[in-house]
Amino acid sequence: MNKYFLLIFISIFSLSFAQAQEYSFGIKGGANYSMTGEIDGSTSGGAGFFDGIVEGKPKVGFHAGVFFELNFGKFFVRPEVIYNSMEMEFEFPLQNSAYSVEKLSIPLLFGYNIWGPVDVYAGPAYQNIMNANIEGTQPINQTIIVQNTPLAIQAGAKVSLGRFELGLRYDRSMASQETQGLDFDNGQYGINLTEYDDLRVNQFLVSLSFKIGDSESNTGRRRGRGCYF
Template identity: 45%
Template sequence: MLKEFKDYLKSGIFLLFLIPVFPLCAQEYSFGLKAGLGYTINQKAAEVDGSAGSFSADSKIGFLGGAFLEVGFGKFFVRPEVFYSHAEGEFAFPDLPSTYSVDKISIPLLLGYNIYGPVDIFAGPAYQEFLQVDLENTASPVEVQQRNFATQLGVKLVLNRLEIDLRYDFTLDSKRNQLIDVGELMDEAYFDDGRLNQIMLSIGYRIFDTANPRRARSNRGCYF
């Protein structure tokens, strides 16, 4: 899995630089790294339904890390990213609590707007590649749709080269359902979907930034 992660990370960073970074309208651009935590908001996304009842994955804390490129156009900006995330949820099966974990690469393309001073809002689609999924106490591995899309939206606070990013990551429903064996508890149960939606909080550092402090953006002109 480590080799796959490195390959996807290299591909994702390469994709960042496929975005035109020197358009005539662009006033500033930056590149940096980010890391943080994710809190699962399941909302019946991942469920197990069997003879012992129906179960949804309870919230747990995961982590994330990656890179970003941001290109500014006046008060607007385009922000491609690539990051790895590990998310977890816990199924409270009777006498057999089981952790469900998801490792994936996300490549979002976000459109943002500087609403005031250091505060930006953003939203956009994200391509996701699932690297590994695991549900404890099952007789056979669970399977999910390996490639999927998500929607991300949030707000960030920029303080010179540092930024604090809070966003919601909603993975689209794959409509996938599979039969699983949960030991003696449920010989036959259905595992519905496999996504774990998250609230993500991260801290980023701008390694390279053409405007520091960058809030000068709002005072610069653009062609639109």
């Protein structure tokens, strides 16, 4: 599936580049607000063990990457490569446990200019989980199966402000809901055997993009055609 997606991605990009009227490229970065499922301690059993449910609380993470946009009048195609650092937290009886996920995302977005500086877009994204761990699991650094497919869907809007763009999007995993058994250090966290009820991580992203160059010359300072420096 990974190879097919990348092949389709390259094919669409190559065809779009050949047909594009204008293009631009640049860098981007911003904050993520990530959401996940809950941990159920009812499988611990026995007196003295916590058997309640603890919901994953969103925390703010960050992302950074690059983009390349191809324009066809009011329509555009925008491939990106983004590194995401996502954080969530579980408030266990004795102390909190941080849940950290790092992933590389390659979205292929299809957009439309609805009015002036305002664009909307949506598209698929290939996502590779680089690292995922929850504090307090036994064995230490137990592998967390975040998703059973590398595919996600993204949708959002952006506003152009000269060389800058301000964007908001929702990133949702296409994985099915899965559970995973986890064993925590009861002495430190006050919870023992559990089931993680929904391993998927979805997020909202607020981004600031900077356009480094484009297909048109700029009247300001530049080193070459289409570059803003």
